[in-house]
Amino acid sequence: MNTRIYFSLSLLIGILFPASRLLSQTEFELPEDIEFKTKADYKKYEPTMVAAAAWLTETSLNKEKDTRKDVNKFVIQWIDGSPTVTMQFTTPLLKMFKENPNLLAIYTAYYCKYCIEKQSDANKKEAAKAGLIAVNMVYLKGVGVVKNKTLDKLSKSIEKNTLDKFETDINKI
Numbered sequence: 001m002n003t004r005i006y007f008s009l010s011l012l013i014g015i016l017f018p019a020s021r022l023l024s025q026t027e028f029e030l031p032e033d034i035e036f037k038t039k040a041d042y043k044k045y046e047p048t049m050v051a052a053a054a055w056l057t058e059t060s061l062n063k064e065k066d067t068r069k070d071v072n073k074f075v076i077q078w079i080d081g082s083p084t085v086t087m088q089f090t091t092p093l094l095k096m097f098k099e100n101p102n103l104l105a106i107y108t109a110y111y112c113k114y115c116i117e118k119q120s121d122a123n124k125k126e127a128a129k130a131g132l133i134a135v136n137m138v139y140l141k142g143v144g145v146v147k148n149k150t151l152d153k154l155s156k157s158i159e160k161n162t163l164d165k166f167e168t169d170i171n172k173i
Contacts, residue, residue: 061144
């Protein structure tokens with residue numbers, strides 16, 4: 001009887017595991033021939049920015065590295081010229097990502113995602129917090145990241161519900 005249960009469980013796991021892996025993978029392709037020349041161009045790519053943010057956090061840092069480079073480049077180009085979303089990168093913030101440049105792209109993408117989704121209700125503090133929470137999600141996976149004290153402090157601030165203070169400190173000019 002134990003052999004039967006083991007066989008049944010093995011069969012069930014064998015069927016469900018590959019299916020769950022397929023369902024958990026996110027597919028994302030950047031549009032071809034992206035151009036940022038007019039204000040309308042940035043508006044046109046807002047849905048792409050939102051999708052890019054999700055893809056960046058859902059896809060492990062050690063997977064699809066070429067796609068990640070392209071998505072990171074898109075994020076930076078979009079924010080660099082966006083007429084509606086502006087960011088300020090402080091020295092402490094940049095220092096936090098010095099050894100983890102992919103996390104900077106995630107922070108930027110989620111900052112932008114927040115602003116796009118909130119439109120006129122967006123505020124910089126909440127956008128920054130959205131970016132920090134996304135960074136922490138990826139950091140805690142521990143895949144493809146270099147641990148550092150500031151990112152550990154970020155994790156603890158979220159755990160202790162003191163993210164507001166952390167965000168204020170990291171974004172001081």
